[in-house]
Amino acid sequence: MSIYLLLFLEFFKMGALTFGGGYAMIPFIEETVLSHGWLTTGELVNFIAVSESTPGAFAVNISTYVGSEVGGLFGSLCATVGLVLPPFVIILIIAKCYEKFKESLIVRGVMLGLKSTVVGLIGATVLKVGYEVLFPLGFSFENFGTELLTGNFWFIIVVFAVMLFLLLYKKLNPILIIVLSAAAGILAGYTGLISV
Amino acid sequence: MKQKLKLYLQLLLTFMKIGVVTFGGGYAMIPIIENETSKKKKWIEPDDLIDVIALSESTPGPISICAATFIGYKVAGLIGAFCATLGVVLPSFVIIYLISLFLRRFEEIRIVRYAFFGIRAGVLALLIKAVISMFKKSPQNIVAYVIMAASLIAVAFFSANVIIVLLSAAVIGLAATLIAKKRGHEL
Numbered sequence A: 001m002s003i004y005l006l007l008f009l010e011f012f013k014m015g016a017l018t019f020g021g022g023y024a025m026i027p028f029i030e031e032t033v034l035s036h037g038w039l040t041t042g043e044l045v046n047f048i049a050v051s052e053s054t055p056g057a058f059a060v061n062i063s064t065y066v067g068s069e070v071g072g073l074f075g076s077l078c079a080t081v082g083l084v085l086p087p088f089v090i091i092l093i094i095a096k097c098y099e100k101f102k103e104s105l106i107v108r109g110v111m112l113g114l115k116s117t118v119v120g121l122i123g124a125t126v127l128k129v130g131y132e133v134l135f136p137l138g139f140s141f142e143n144f145g146t147e148l149l150t151g152n153f154w155f156i157i158v159v160f161a162v163m164l165f166l167l168l169y170k171k172l173n174p175i176l177i178i179v180l181s182a183a184a185g186i187l188a189g190y191t192g193l194i195s196v
Numbered sequence B: 001m002k003q004k005l006k007l008y009l010q011l012l013l014t015f016m017k018i019g020v021v022t023f024g025g026g027y028a029m030i031p032i033i034e035n036e037t038s039k040k041k042k043w044i045e046p047d048d049l050i051d052v053i054a055l056s057e058s059t060p061g062p063i064s065i066c067a068a069t070f071i072g073y074k075v076a077g078l079i080g081a082f083c084a085t086l087g088v089v090l091p092s093f094v095i096i097y098l099i100s101l102f103l104r105r106f107e108e109i110r111i112v113r114y115a116f117f118g119i120r121a122g123v124l125a126l127l128i129k130a131v132i133s134m135f136k137k138s139p140q141n142i143v144a145y146v147i148m149a150a151s152l153i154a155v156a157f158f159s160a161n162v163i164i165v166l167l168s169a170a171v172i173g174l175a176a177t178l179i180a181k182k183r184g185h186e187l
Helices: A003-017 A022-036 A041-052 A058-096 A098-103 A105-134 A144-148 A151-169 A174-190 B002-021 B026-040 B046-057 B063-106 B110-137 B142-158 B162-182
Strands: none
Touching (some): A003 A058, A022 A041, A022 B110, A022 B162, A041 A058, A041 B110, A058 A098, A098 B046, A105 B142, A151 A174
């Protein structure tokens, strides 16, 4: 299959199947980009930061980015159009019969399932990303005390805890979170606390 | 005809503006969409806007795309929907395309590597916050909790296929809702 058609189809599937927007799409994106070898988990995490610091919806941004990485300008067009097409068509259809749609028991039932599963799916992604970030070399009990508990590990733990606190209790803006954790990384890098 | 063309152009430009100023996307966009399309342009009633949000929650795709398509369609039909959706996507498409041209090389610079290492910890915190707020917005009943737990375990520990998990969840949710209805109560 041509790479352009593949990009279009993969992002079309995402556009058609991910409810809730934003990060709800991450589990799906992760599975897709990893299985095709388009991005690594590390690159995906970096891109989440880029997307938070630039305008627009995460789903649109990631489709444009992956498309461009894999197939240049035309690739990014195929991926983005693929992503946008399903919601565009579905909304056009529903706009005509919105009242009926809202009352429908079938829609309510399907939504009950989809809204709940998205929570579990993002939870799974957090576990996977968390594992990658904390143990980039993998985890095993033999090397637990020595190789795992390095400066890198403690740095991540501390910065993560501080950022989570600032997000949940100080309601800090995501862009500020990214800026602060980048600053922490630069500081730790140049003082030799971490080795990257 | 001239008036129609003017309206299409207005839709395109207004949604481009919305696309440019909303960082992070998602619900951050709602107040801006309201300000631009309801308060300034009178294209849509505030009540209808609430419907748009509910609608985009129960249809796939990003909220900004759904809102642009819906409002564009209400204001100027199919071409209106097209102009508004194009407008909201265009700014981030251009920006991200330009970034993609140099991001890989940029990531190799030493100071950037350090910065991205720190950012990993920050992104992990952002993801946890996303889980918490998604949980708060989702249905709160036993069926919902079981689906959440089952999909988490299936994907995290058994590498289940995400599409299959989504489809099974939809079927289970539908079945549970219909059964509950038959027995005379609501989920």
